Amino acid sequence: xxxxxxxxxxxxxxxxxxxxxxxxxxxxxxxxxxxxxxxxxxxxxxxxxxxxxxxxxxxxxxxxxxxxxxxxxxxxxxxxxxxxxxxxxxxxxxxxxxxxxxxxxxxxxxxxxxxxxxxxxxxx
Numbered sequence: 135x136x137x138x139x140x141x142x143x144x145x146x147x148x149x150x151x152x153x154x155x156x157x158x159x160x161x162x163x164x165x166x167x168x169x170x171x172x173x174x175x176x177x178x179x180x181x182x183x184x185x186x187x188x189x190x191x192x193x194x195x196x197x198x199x200x201x202x203x204x205x206x207x208x209x210x211x212x213x214x215x216x217x218x219x220x221x222x223x224x225x226x227x228x229x230x231x232x233x234x235x236x237x238x239x240x241x242x243x244x245x246x247x248x249x250x251x252x253x254x255x256x257x258x
Contacts, residue, residue, distance in 0.1 A: 136253035144187035187216035
């Protein structure tokens with residue numbers, strides 16, 4: 135079973151993503167505080183990480199940099215899920231190592247399709 139860690143400070147977003155991915159038999163770990171995310175990522179070793187950019191404390195882009203700087207974690211694909219929709223924001227995310235840059239609002243169905251494409255889980 136594929137495992138995805140979702141890091142977002144908005145409970146509704148976490149719940150919506152978790153429900154959508156679980157219907158496709160994808161194991162989901164949610165983290166509301168970015169300061170706890172790196173430890174969870176190291177412990178859980180997910181197949182994919184979905185990060186919100188704008189979070190209190192450590193931003194998603196800073197967390198992405200920490201992940202990509204860690205030799206044990208750098209190969210885990212990261213989706214940036216954010217309200218920051220400027221071209222310069224997307225460029226910054228991609229330069230940081232983000233695999234996909236998804237702006238809010240987003241389609242849960244489309245997100246699921248991107249997750250399945252990335253982790254190789256085709257069950258619906």
